[in-house]
Amino acid sequence: MPSIPMNLGTDDYAHLFARLRTNRNRKVWSELTAHQAPHKPILLLCVLDLFDSGGFSSNLVEISEDIAELFGRYWERILPFGRTGNLALPFFHLRSEEFWHLLPRNEAAGIGPQITSLARLREEVIGARLDGELYDAIRSKENRDRLRSVLIETYFSPEARRPLVEQSAINRGAFVYSEELLKRPRDPKVQETLSIEEAYRPAVRDGGFRRAIVNAYSHRCALCGIRVRTLDGRTAVAAAHIVPWSETQDDRPANGLALCRTCHWTFDEGLLGVSQSYEVLASRQLGVPDNLPGYLTSLEGRAIFHPSAEAHRPDLRSLEWHRENVLR
Incomplete structure (x- = not known):
C-alpha cells in the first residue's frame, strides 16, 4: 500500500x-x-x-x-x-x-x-x-x-443503518447521563439533563444508569461479591434499582446496586435484601421444600460490597422501602 x-x-x-x-x-x-x-x-x-x-x-x-x-x-x-x-x-x-x-x-x-x-x-x-x-x-x-x-x-445495508444511527444517539446520551449521575449523585433532577430525541430517552436513561452503577461498583456484585469479565469485555453484573424507577423516577446511584444475574433476580423477587447496617438478609422462602438455594443462604449476615464513593452508597431509606415492600 x-x-x-x-x-x-x-x-x-x-x-x-x-x-x-x-x-x-x-x-x-x-x-x-x-x-x-x-x-x-x-x-x-x-x-x-x-x-x-x-x-x-x-x-x-x-x-x-x-x-x-x-x-x-x-x-x-x-x-x-x-x-x-x-x-x-x-x-x-x-x-x-x-x-x-x-x-x-x-x-x-x-x-x-x-x-x-x-x-x-x-x-x-x-x-x-x-x-x-x-x-x-x-x-x-x-x-x-x-x-x-x-x-x-x-x-x-439500508436495513441496518437506522438502528445504527439510533444506537449512536443512545450511546452518546447514555454516556453524558451516566457522567451526570456520578457527578451529581444527590440531585434527583439529573434526568432533566437528557437532550436526546424523546424516542430515545428510555434507552438513554437505562444505558446511563447501567454505566453509572456498574462503574461505581467496579463491576462487582454488591451481594455476593463476584466480579467476572470475559475476554471480550462483558461483565457479570447489571444495574438494579432498589426502589423501582416506576415508583420514584430516581436514577441516583444511591438508589441502585450492581448485581449478578442470580442476585438480581433474588433481590427483585424479595428473596434477598439489605439491612440498615448494610448486611445481606435472606428470606425464609429460600429454604422451602424442593429449593436448593446453594450459596445464597450463606450470604446472610455478610456485609455488602460498597462503592468507594460515599455519595454512591445505597440509600438507607430506599433499602427500608425494599424490606417493607419487596422482601418476603
Missing part, C-alpha cells in the same frame, strides 16, 4: 474510512454488513461516539471499559444472537490503515504479529494514537457526523 501523504483533510479521511481493509467473505458475512466483517467500522463508530460524549482529553484511544461496552452494544444491535464480537481484533488490525498507530507498553519488545484477546491486547498495548490531522478533524461535530455517515452507509 502506498504511503499516505501528510496534512490530510476531512475529505481524505472520508475516502480512507470508505476503503477499510476488511474480511470480504460472502459465506461468512451477510448483506446486513455489506458481505464484509463489521469490526473496524464499528470500532470507529465507537471512537466517534466517545468524542461526541467528551470521552477524550488527548489523542489516545484507550482500551477502556467504555469502548468495549459501546462495541458490544453496536454488535448486539445488528449481528445475529449468539455471534459474539471481539474488540481486540479491530483494535489490533486497524494498524494496517495507517491512520491508527498502536502504542506498545514495551518499546523494546514491540507488539506481537497477532493479538486476538483483550487480555493480551492490554498486556502489550497502551492504546492507539490517531493521525494528528484526523484527531484535529474529529474534534469538530460536523466532521464526526460526516465520517459516521460514511461508515454507516459504506459498510451496512
Whole structure:
C-alpha cells in the first residue's frame, strides 16, 4: 500500500474510512454488513461516539471499559444472537490503515504479529494514537457526523443503518447521563439533563444508569461479591434499582446496586435484601421444600460490597422501602 501523504483533510479521511481493509467473505458475512466483517467500522463508530460524549482529553484511544461496552452494544444491535464480537481484533488490525498507530507498553519488545484477546491486547498495548490531522478533524461535530455517515452507509445495508444511527444517539446520551449521575449523585433532577430525541430517552436513561452503577461498583456484585469479565469485555453484573424507577423516577446511584444475574433476580423477587447496617438478609422462602438455594443462604449476615464513593452508597431509606415492600 502506498504511503499516505501528510496534512490530510476531512475529505481524505472520508475516502480512507470508505476503503477499510476488511474480511470480504460472502459465506461468512451477510448483506446486513455489506458481505464484509463489521469490526473496524464499528470500532470507529465507537471512537466517534466517545468524542461526541467528551470521552477524550488527548489523542489516545484507550482500551477502556467504555469502548468495549459501546462495541458490544453496536454488535448486539445488528449481528445475529449468539455471534459474539471481539474488540481486540479491530483494535489490533486497524494498524494496517495507517491512520491508527498502536502504542506498545514495551518499546523494546514491540507488539506481537497477532493479538486476538483483550487480555493480551492490554498486556502489550497502551492504546492507539490517531493521525494528528484526523484527531484535529474529529474534534469538530460536523466532521464526526460526516465520517459516521460514511461508515454507516459504506459498510451496512439500508436495513441496518437506522438502528445504527439510533444506537449512536443512545450511546452518546447514555454516556453524558451516566457522567451526570456520578457527578451529581444527590440531585434527583439529573434526568432533566437528557437532550436526546424523546424516542430515545428510555434507552438513554437505562444505558446511563447501567454505566453509572456498574462503574461505581467496579463491576462487582454488591451481594455476593463476584466480579467476572470475559475476554471480550462483558461483565457479570447489571444495574438494579432498589426502589423501582416506576415508583420514584430516581436514577441516583444511591438508589441502585450492581448485581449478578442470580442476585438480581433474588433481590427483585424479595428473596434477598439489605439491612440498615448494610448486611445481606435472606428470606425464609429460600429454604422451602424442593429449593436448593446453594450459596445464597450463606450470604446472610455478610456485609455488602460498597462503592468507594460515599455519595454512591445505597440509600438507607430506599433499602427500608425494599424490606417493607419487596422482601418476603
